[in-house]
Structures are given as C-alpha cells and as structure tokens.
Amino acid sequence: RFSLQASGGGLVQAGGSLRLSCATSGFTLDDYHIGWFRQAPGKEREGVACMSPFDGTIHYADSVKGRFTISNNNTKNTVYLQMNSLKAEDTAVYYCAAEGPCAVEAGRLIVDMDYWGKGTQVTVSS
DSSP, X not given: OOXXXXXXXXXXXXXXXXXXXXXXESSOGGGSOEEEEEEOTTSOOEEEEEEOTTTOOEEEOTTTTTTEEXXXXXXXXXXXXXEXXXXXXXXXXXXXXXXXXXXXXXXXXXXXXXEEOBOEXXXXXX
C-alpha cells in the first residue's frame, strides 16, 4: 500500500530556507516517478518539481528554478525538497505524490499522480 507523508513545513521570512521531507512506504522509489506539488488558497494545485528514477530526468516549475532542489535517499525511502530564497508567493500547502507522469505540458508540470500524502504548510512572511 502506497504511503507518503510530507513534513518540514513552517513559517519562514522571505529569503530564508526550508527543507521538506517526504517519507514513503509500500513502494520503491526506484520504480515510480515522484514529485512535489503545492496549492495556495484559492488557486489550483500546481507542480513544483518531479523526478524520474528511470532516466534521471528532473523537472522544475519555472517559478522555482534555481531556488528549489528535489532529491531522494533511496536507503531511507525519503524524498526531499530543499527550498532556498523563499518568496511570499511560495506560501502554500506542499504535497508529495507518486505514480504518475513526470513531465511538462504547456510550460507546466503535469499534475496527475495517483498517490498523495497529506500536505505540510509553508508560510513565507514578507
């Protein structure tokens, strides 16, 4: 049974950093695409970053390129999102998800994963 749990959110000042963790179980990170997504109040859920274990492909939303880094530790079955130079517009609930496409369409990451964890709130004060 797929299980994902995001953690590491919090309140941070603009320009600061946070590292989110996604603890997974019930599947192997080597076998599935996995990604980070976020949803701000009143907005649609959007893709932030995703990675493919098959060819090493990593995609980032244009809004976070150069600031966010997705990585994984297969030994710990954990995926991370290092977020630097945070901005007020990064404020959202962040989710990790797996089993779906890791791809870009019309300039945006596709949001179509089958398994989702509970989110973690990130609030950036300006």
